[in-house]
Every structure is written in C-alpha cells, then in structure tokens.
Amino acid sequence: xxxxxxxxxxxxxxxxxxxxxxxxxxxxxxxxxxxxxxxxxxxxxxxxxxxxxxxxxxxxxxxxxxxxxxxxxxxxxxxxxxxxxxxxxxxxxxxxxxxxxxxxxxxxxxxxxxxxxxxxxxxxxxxxxxxxxxxxxxxxxxxxxxxxxxxxxxxxxxxxxxxxxxxxxxxxxxxxxxxxxxxxxxxxxxxxxxxxxxxxxxxxxxxxxxxxxxxxxxxxxxxxxxxxxxxxxxxxxxxxxxxxxxxxxxxxxxxxxxxxxxxxxxxxxxxxxxxxxxxxxxxxxxxxxxxxxxxxxxxxxxxxxxxxxxxxxxxxxxxxxxxxxxxxxxxxxxxxxxxxxxxxxxxxxxxxxxxxxxxxxxxxxxxxxxxxxxxxxxxxxxxxxxxxxxxxxxxxxxxxxxxxxxxxxxxxxxxxxxxxxxxxxxxxxxxxxxxxxxxxxxxxxxxxxxxxxx
Amino acid sequence: xxxxxxxxxxxxxxxxxxxxxxxxxxxxxxxxxxxxxxxxxxxxxxxxxxxxxxxxxxxxxxxxxxxxxxxxxxxxxxxxxxxxxxxxxxxxxxxxxxxxxxxxxxxxxxxxxxxxxxxxxxxxxxxxxxxxxxxxxxxxxxxxxxxxxxxxxxxxxxxxxxxxxxxxxxxxxxxxxxxxxxxxxxxxxxxxxxxxxxxxxxxxxxxxxxxxxxxxxxxxxxxxxxxxxxxxxxxxxxxxxxxxxxxxxxxxxxxxxxxxxxxxxxxxxxxxxxxxxxxxxxxxxxxxxxxxxxxxxxxxxxxxxxxxxxxxxxxxxxxxxxxxxxxxxxxxxxxxxxxxxxxxxxxxxxxxxxxxxxxxxxxxxxxxxxxxxxxxxxxxxxxxxxxxxxxxxxxxxxxxxxxxxxxxxxxxxxxxxxxxxxxxxxxxxxxxxxxxxxxxxxxxxxxxxxxxxx
Numbered sequence: 001x002x003x004x005x006x007x008x009x010x011x012x013x014x015x016x017x018x019x020x021x022x023x024x025x026x027x028x029x030x031x032x033x034x035x036x037x038x039x040x041x042x043x044x045x046x047x048x049x050x051x052x053x054x055x056x057x058x059x060x061x062x063x064x065x066x067x068x069x070x071x072x073x074x075x076x077x078x079x080x081x082x083x084x085x086x087x088x089x090x091x092x093x094x095x096x097x098x099x100x101x102x103x104x105x106x107x108x109x110x111x112x113x114x115x116x117x118x119x120x121x122x123x124x125x126x127x128x129x130x131x132x133x134x135x136x137x138x139x140x141x142x143x144x145x146x147x148x149x150x151x152x153x154x155x156x157x158x159x160x161x162x163x164x165x166x167x168x169x170x171x172x173x174x175x176x177x178x179x180x181x182x183x184x185x186x187x188x189x190x191x192x193x194x195x196x197x198x199x200x201x202x203x204x205x206x207x208x209x210x211x212x213x214x215x216x217x218x219x220x221x222x223x224x225x226x227x228x229x230x231x232x233x234x235x236x237x238x239x240x241x242x243x244x245x246x247x248x249x250x251x252x253x254x255x256x257x258x259x260x261x262x263x264x265x266x267x268x269x270x271x272x273x274x275x276x277x278x279x280x281x282x283x284x285x286x287x288x289x290x291x292x293x294x295x296x297x298x299x300x301x302x303x304x305x306x307x308x309x310x311x312x313x314x315x316x317x318x319x320x321x322x323x324x325x326x327x328x329x330x331x332x333x334x335x336x337x338x339x340x341x342x343x344x345x346x347x348x349x350x351x352x353x354x355x356x357x358x359x360x361x362x363x364x365x366x367x368x369x370x371x372x373x374x375x376x377x378x379x380x381x382x383x384x385x386x387x388x389x390x391x392x393x394x395x396x397x398x399x400x401x402x403x404x405x406x407x408x409x410x411x412x413x414x415x416x417x418x419x420x421x422x423x424x425x426x427x428x429x430x431x432x433x434x435x436x437x438x439x440x441x442x443x444x445x446x447x448x449x450x451x452x453x454x
Numbered sequence: 455x456x457x458x459x460x461x462x463x464x465x466x467x468x469x470x471x472x473x474x475x476x477x478x479x480x481x482x483x484x485x486x487x488x489x490x491x492x493x494x495x496x497x498x499x500x501x502x503x504x505x506x507x508x509x510x511x512x513x514x515x516x517x518x519x520x521x522x523x524x525x526x527x528x529x530x531x532x533x534x535x536x537x538x539x540x541x542x543x544x545x546x547x548x549x550x551x552x553x554x555x556x557x558x559x560x561x562x563x564x565x566x567x568x569x570x571x572x573x574x575x576x577x578x579x580x581x582x583x584x585x586x587x588x589x590x591x592x593x594x595x596x597x598x599x600x601x602x603x604x605x606x607x608x609x610x611x612x613x614x615x616x617x618x619x620x621x622x623x624x625x626x627x628x629x630x631x632x633x634x635x636x637x638x639x640x641x642x643x644x645x646x647x648x649x650x651x652x653x654x655x656x657x658x659x660x661x662x663x664x665x666x667x668x669x670x671x672x673x674x675x676x677x678x679x680x681x682x683x684x685x686x687x688x689x690x691x692x693x694x695x696x697x698x699x700x701x702x703x704x705x706x707x708x709x710x711x712x713x714x715x716x717x718x719x720x721x722x723x724x725x726x727x728x729x730x731x732x733x734x735x736x737x738x739x740x741x742x743x744x745x746x747x748x749x750x751x752x753x754x755x756x757x758x759x760x761x762x763x764x765x766x767x768x769x770x771x772x773x774x775x776x777x778x779x780x781x782x783x784x785x786x787x788x789x790x791x792x793x794x795x796x797x798x799x800x801x802x803x804x805x806x807x808x809x810x811x812x813x814x815x816x817x818x819x820x821x822x823x824x825x826x827x828x829x830x831x832x833x834x835x836x837x838x839x840x841x842x843x844x845x846x847x848x849x850x851x852x853x854x855x856x857x858x859x860x861x862x863x864x865x866x867x868x869x870x871x872x873x874x875x876x877x878x879x880x881x882x883x884x885x886x887x888x889x890x891x892x893x894x895x896x897x898x899x900x901x902x903x904x905x906x907x908x
Contacts, residue, residue, distance in 0.1 A: 014895070046828060046830070046890065046895065048828075048888070048889060048890055048895070049828060049830060049831070049890045052830075052831060052890055052891075057831065057832050058830050058831070058832075063830040064830060066895075167889075308888065309888065309895045310885075310886070310888040310895050310896070310897075311885075313895055313896060314882075314883055317904075330883065331880065331883045332885075333885045334885045335885070336885040336886060336887050336888075337887065337888075337889075338887035338888065338889045338892055338893075339889050340889060340891045340892070345892075347887050349885070349887070374500060374502075374503060376500070376503060376506075376512050376517040376518060377503070377506060377511065377512070378511050378512075406863070408887060408889070408891075408892050409860070409863060409864070409887060409892050409893070410863070410866070411886075411887045412864070412866065412867040412884075412886045412887055412897075413866040413867050413869070413870050415867070415884065415885055415886055415887065416867050416870035416871065416874070416876075416884060417870065419884055419885065420870070420874040420876070422870075422874070426785065428768075429768055429784065429785045430866075430869065430870060430873055431764075431765075431787045431788045431789070431790040431803070431869055431873065432764070432790060432865075432866045432869055433790050433791065433792035433801050433803070433862060433863060433865045433866055433869065434502070434762065434763065434764040434790075434791075434792065435502060435621075435791075435792045435793050435794060435862075436500065436502055436503045436506055437506075437794045437862075438792050438794070438799075438862050438863050439792075439863070441468070441500065441502070441520075441763045441764050441767055442764070442767060443764075443866075450771075
C-alpha cells in the first residue's frame with residue numbers, strides 16, 4: 001500500500017481549518033493525511049466576535065470557537081496547536097515548525113500546502129506604541145487581554161481612546177462605551193468609516209457623537225505617553241494629548257505574508273499572497289486562503305486584500321476542493337461589509353465614489369432617506385441609502401446604507417445587484433418582499449434605483 | 455390653442471394614483487389633463503396595513519393614506535371621490551360615471567384610459583356568507599368595520615374565526631389574537647400558507663399553534679349559521695360548527711375585471727386583464743395596472759394574478775411613462791411575498807415545489823436550519839431556509855424562509871438570485887454582509903446554496 005498524500009495547513013483559523021475540514025471529508029484517511037499547524041491555542045474562532053466578548057454580549061470566550069482542536073481531531077484532522085511554521089522549503093517540500101511549548105524545531109514533509117497565516121492589526125511605528133494598554137484586536141488573546149483589563153479596572157475610572165474610525169474602531173468604541181468607559185475616538189481623516197463616502201461618513205459621525213462617544217476627526221495619532229510602569233497614559237495628537245488608560249488600535253490589518261514571501265511565493269502590491277482563481281499560489285501544489293491573500297475585486301477589477309471571515313471560509317473550501325482533485329474557483333469579492341454601533345447599522349458594497357473614480361468609472365450617485373418599515377408601522381426607523389451607477393449604462397457599481405434596526409442586511413440585495421451587474425433601470429423593478437412590518441411599499445433600495453434612472 | 459389631452463384613471467388606489475401622479479409630473483397641465491375617479495372616499499391607501507389598524511398597531515386610519523384626494527388635487531390631479539365608473543365605451547372614448555353621492559350619471563371623454571379597478575376578496579357562495587360579522591379585508595371600509603366591531607365588543611367575549619390560512623388570514627389572526635380575542639383558523643388544505651411547500655407550511659402551523667391560535671387544517675368552510683338579527687353565529691365545517699361572533703374571510707382576492715371585460719378588453723384565464731409588457735390592454739390608448747391585471751411570472755413564464763401593492767405601484771409608474779410618450783416595460787414578477795405572525799416571519803420567492811413541477815421543472819430541494827445572527831450573539835434566532843434549484847443547471851427557481859426577527863427580508867437576496875437566474879454554484883459565493891449581529895459567518899442563504907451544489 002502506498003503512503004497517503006499529505007496536505008499540510010499553516011494556520012488554524014477560518015481559512016485553514018475550512019480547507020482542512022472539507023479536504024478531510026472529500027478524501028479518506030488512507031488516501032489523504034491532513035496535518036494543520038496553529039501557533040496559538042485556538043482553532044476556527046470568530047475574531048469578528050471579539051468586540052462582543054469585550055462588551056460582555058458574549059460571556060464566554062469559548063463561545064467564539066466554532067470548532068476546537070479536539071473536535072477537529074475527532075473528525076480526522078491532525079491539528080497541532082502551539083506549533084508555529086517558521087519556514088517553507090518549496091524544493092524539499094517541507095515546512096519547519098517550532099513547538100512553542102517545548103521550543104523544539106521539527107521539519108515536516110508536505111505533498112500539498114495551504115498557507116492560511118491570516119492578518120495582523122497594523123501597529124504604527126510611533127513612540128510608545130508597545131506600551132502596555134495599547135491593544136490591537138485580531139487574535140483571541142487580544143480580546144481576552146482587553147476584556148481582562150476592563151474587568152480588572154471596572155471600579156476605577158478608565159478612559160479609552162480608539163485610534164482609527166473603521167469597523168474595528170467603531171465596534172470597540174461601542175463595546176467600551178457600553179461597558180461604561182468614557183470613549184474618545186480619533187480619526188486621521190475628515191470622517192470615520194473611510195470605507196464609506198464622506199456624506200455617509202458624516203451620518204456615522206453624527207450617530208457616534210449622539211451616543212456620547214467623543215469623536216475627533218482630522219486628528220492623527222502621533223504617539224503615546226507612557227508612565228513609569230510602562231503603561232500608556234495618553235495619546236498624542238497635533239491638537240494635544242488625550243489622557244488614556246486604554247488604547248485600541250483600529251487602523252486596519254496587514255496580510256501575514258512574510259512566511260510566504262520568504263519561501264519565494266509571489267506576493268502582490270497589496271501585501272497579500274497572489275493566487276489564481278483556484279487559490280493556487282505561484283508554486284505548484286501550494287494554495288493560499290483567507291486574510292493573508294489578495295483577491296480579485298469584481299467591480300474595480302483590481303487586487304484587494306480584505307480581512308474578513310466570510311471570504312476566508314469560502315476560500316478555504318475552494319482550496320479543499322482543488323487540493324483534492326476537484327475544480328472550484330473563488331469568484332472574487334465586491335467589498336461588502338456591515339457593522340453596527342449601538343443601534344446604528346452600517347453597510348456598504350461595491351465601490352465608493354473615490355474607489356469608483358480610481359477605477360476609471362464615471363458615475364451618478366443618489367442618496368435617499370426612507371424608512372425600514374412602512375412609515376405608519378411601529379418601529380419604523382429612518383434609513384439612508386446611497387447608490388452609485390455607471391454613467392450611460394446605469395450599472396450599479398456601489399451602494400451604502402445607514403439606519404437603525406433592519407437597515408444593515410438590506411446591503412445584501414444591493415450586493416446581489418452589484419454582483420449581477422444589474423442596472424438601475426432593472427433594479428427598481430426587483431420583486432422584493434413587501435409587507436408593512438418589513439418595508440415601505442417602495443423598498444428604500446428600489447427608491448434609490450428609481451431616482452437614479454435616466 | 456389646442457385642448458389638452460385627457461388621461462382618465464379608473465380607481466384611486468396604488469396603481470391608479472401612481473399612474474396619475476407620475477403622468478402629471480411628466481407633462482404640464484396645458485398638454486395633459488389627468489382625471490381620476492374613485493368610488494370610495496379614500497385615495498392611495500395601504501390596504502396591506504389594515505391588519506395593523508385592526509390590531510391597534512396603527513391607531514389612526516388616516517395614517518394608512520399615503521396621499522389624500524386633496525393632496526392629489528393640490529398636485530394637479532383632478533380626483534373625484536365617490537364617483538364610480540360603471541361603463542367604458544371604447545368606440546366613443548367615454549366612460550360612464552355615477553356620482554354616488556348624488557346618484558347622478560355623467561359621461562366623460564378620454565383620450566387615454568387607465569383601468570386600475572383593483573381586486574375584491576373572494577366571498578364564497580355559501581349559505582350565510584352575507585351575514586353581518588362576516589368580513590372581507592380589502593378596502594379601508596372593511597378595516598374600519600372590523601375594528602369598530604372589535605372596539606365595540608371589547609368587554610364582551612368575542613370569538614373570531616378566520617377562514618383561510620393565507621397571508622391575510624394569518625395577519626388577521628395575529629391582529630385579533632393580540633386584541634385578546636380567542637381565534638380559530640380553519641384551512642381547507644393540510645397546512646396554512648399554501649403558497650409555501652408543505653414542509654415549510656408545517657413550521658408555520660406549529661408557530662401559529664404555539665401562539666395560542668387554534669388551527670384546524672383539512673377543514674373547509676361549508677357555510678355560516680346566522681342568528682335572528684342577521685348576525686353570524688357559527689362557521690359550519692364537516693367536523694361540526696365553530697361558534698363565531700366575528701369571521702374574517704382570508705381566501706384570496708379576485709381581479710375586478712368585469713368593467714374591462716364588459717367594455718371588450720381582453721381578460722386572461724386568471725381573471726386578470728391582459729396587458730402587454732408596456733401595460734397596454736388590447737385596446738389602443740387603454741392601459742391597466744395593479745390588482746386587476748394579470749402579469750408575467752418570470753420563472754414559470756405563465757400569467758399570474760397577484761394582488762400586491764408593490765406591483766401595483768410599479769405598474770402604475772410604467773403606465774404613466776408609456777401614456778406620456780415614454781417607453782417603459784414592466785418586467786414581471788417572481789412571486790416574492792413576506793408576512794409576519796407575531797414574532798414569526800415568513801417569506802417566499804420564485805416557485806414552490808408544486809408550482810415548479812407544474813411549470814415543467816425537475817429540481818432538487820434543500821432545507822437548512824441556521825441562525826439569524828452569529829449563534830453566540832444575543833438575539834440569534836433559528837431560521838429555516840428552503841431552496842429549489844433546477845436539476846442539471848443548478849439555477850435557483852424558488853426559496854422560502856421562516857424564522858424570527860431578521861428572517862423575512864432575507865428573502866430579498868434570494869429573490870435577487872431567482873430574478874437574475876443565478877445558479878447555486880455561484881450563489882454560495884455571493885459577497886453578502888457579514889458581522890456577528892447580523893449573520894453567521896455563513897449566511898443561511900449561502901448555506902442552502904452550498905448544500906444544493908452538485
């Protein structure tokens with residue numbers, strides 16, 4: 001009997017373990033060995049859920065773990081936690097792995113390799129950035145550390161400063177605000193949510209301020225004051241220092257592609273590992289998936305690196321299918337994202353005005369106000385929908401929504417419109433679900449399309 | 455100066471007044487006179503909101519009126535309420551109108567005509583159906599009468615029986631249940647919601663029963679017992695009589711096409727007026743829109759008559775554009791509908807299994823259970839999604855959802871999938887909005903598509 005083929009997975013979170021689990025299901029153990037290395041202690045966890053652990057909406061960190069190492073092992077995936085892959089030798093077809101527990105280094109052979117090394121929150125090279133109390137939010141350890149800090153100081157007056165007004169920044173601002181901390185958010189740009197157009201970002205800014213979060217825009221972070229104990233004391237800005245007992249960095253994440261680059265795999269200008277549509281890297285039998293890769297934006301037609309669990313899961317499955325003799329492609333992304341700040345829901349898909357211009361589009365834009373339910377129905381809230389359509393063709397190239405309960409997931413039908421290259425001329429006639437508890441007779445998304453038609 | 459062209463509109467609700475209002479905006483008064491006849495007192499009202507007036511979610515019937523006759527007049531539409539069009543003479547290009555207030559009959563000339571006569575709840579030809587206390591729900595008067603009955607008897611013990619387990623039946627059952635009446639629903643078929651597949655209807659049945667509404671399936675209505683005062687006393691069924699102080703008929707609506715048929719306009723087998731894609735009837739310069747027409751089902755490719763405000767509004771606008779020298783088509787429908795019974799939300803789009811078979815499809819079906827939010831997020835509720843895909847091509851031809859808060863409007867992205875003839879192979883990769891408060895990392899709709907792929 002021949003030795004089974006060996007598939008080695010580097011990284012035990014969404015992308016890696018989706019690939020491992022599906023590969024396992026598609027081939028018997030006699031034919032395929034699946035070996036996964038994770039440098040931490042957890043597998044398949046929901047990093048997106050960390051703000052809700054900090055806010056205490058989720059009381060047990062274990063609830064964020066979709067599948068533990070033990071569960072993976074029970075299903076036939078050989079997961080080694082606290083094992084960090086520190087080198088890949090494409091010629092020898094081996095990985096060098098450090099057992100972080102024992103310090104031992106081992107070399108393991110692979111026939112096929114999946115690189116799923118994730119992303120890391122950007123820590124700007126600023127004075128004091130490594131002080132205690134300055135938190136990034138990516139791994140489960142980040143979330144645990146932050147919550148421990150808040151719990152430990154719950155009776156002291158703790159001031160939180162959020163650096164960066166993106167998704168993580170907003171979610172963490174909500175979490176800490178709800179834990180009772182006075183929260184200041186500083187944003188280098190003129191509006192929070194730079195992934196929205198400025199007019200929509202302004203609505204978010206108003207909402208954030210109404211919640212009682214202090215928002216300072218056009219305020220870059222220049223560094224951190226550190227006390228004698230090595231703990232952060234203030235955030236420095238051109239407009240002076242802001243006292244801080246706790247800082248959260250929410251200025252984005254960077255693909256962890258150094259391991260891949262060092263091995264000789266192609267990495268794109270975004271910093272993400274380059275793959276083809278099957279998620280194959282530049283080396284035969286080596287796949288990559290998740291936050292560490294760059295992917296294709298279906299509207300801009302350009303590579304983008306977007307760290308998001310839903311893409312990671314899908315890409316992991318695509319890898320599993322291809323690595324086990326099937327054929328599957330990852331179609332690409334359109335930049336859909338949703339978030340929530342207390343009762344405000346925010347969604348976007350496709351391109352913003354700035355992105356559309358950068359991609360060469362000439363377009364028309366329309367912003368409308370409507371309600372999430374029939375205006376006479378209890379609980380109807382305002383919703384603002386913005387839509388961008390290519391000049392001439394009327395093709396929908398982007399959309400954004402802001403509102404309260406019932407707003408965010410309206411981005412999905414807009415995303416389907418963008419994905420299918422629907423025109424506003426067709427979209428306004430879409431047969432969407434109508435009943436007074438769920439929508440005005442003209443769904444807000446249809447109104448935006450109607451107003452944009454020529 | 456020449457006399458302006460005259461556009462006459464028959465029926466002052468959604469379709470008719472959408473047509474009138476948009477035609478008015480598209481042409482100046484010197485060029486076009488817009489004259490609308492409404493036999494009742496109200497214009498542009500939300501019949502779909504009537505259950506919520508009965509339930510007291512909406513306290514003032516005026517709130518269901520999107521635009522009153524006065525408001526229409528102020529915008530240059532000459533609306534005559536309490537005027538019923540009783541005849542159309544296509545050769546003479548006139549309508550005969552009865553002023554219901556004065557009893558006078560007048561004859562008015564038209565250059566173009568819009569027939570928007572709506573639909574009427576089916577009143578089965580059963581003994582006692584005309585007894586007092588047996589209500590249909592279509593016009594604002596039906597809603598007012600029913601609520602007056604409930605209000606007047608609020609301290610008496612009133613028993614309500616709902617005949618028919620469709621949308622209106624369920625919504626009225628909820629309304630009366632919430633007003634504190636003991637409610638019995640009888641349904642001739644094996645499940646309520648015959649517009650869903652039986653397995654999904656069974657979930658609705660369970661939900662209805664858990665609410666404390668007595669549901670009797672396989673129980674047709676055979677007639678009504680009437681007391682000496684001419685008021686309903688009981689509903690007769692093969693399994694015996696059910697005491698009733700109040701009956702609501704929820705067994706569908708029939709297009710009001712008699713006026714059109716008598717005038718010689720073509721009417722289809724569905725009972726709805728036949729139109730082309732521009733909403734033109736069989737007679738030159740005569741248009742029809744709303745609940746009185748039959749429309750094209752994009753999946754079954756067959757004519758259907760679906761009484762729904764959202765179609766009526768869209769068709770009204772299509773008529774206005776065409777009647778004022780423009781070109782616009784009504785693309786058709788895919789049978790999307792949503793409703794709510796207390797906290798349960800129900801949606802459907804495309805074809806059910808039975809409809810798909812009748813349309814000649816061979817298909818695969820998948821039903822999955824998931825959650826509306828990340829399973830660890832507070833407020834995550836179960837959601838069941840069913841999807842039908844054509845055998846071989848994988849084209850999505852229908853979908854149904856049942857769940858609690860956050861379930862119903864998920865039908866929209868499924869509707870966009872059906873509308874765009876997406877395959878399950880493509881749909882599972884759709885870039886939908888993901889964040890823990892709004893969705894598991896795999897949106898339930900994507901899970902259904904993933905499971906259906908070959």
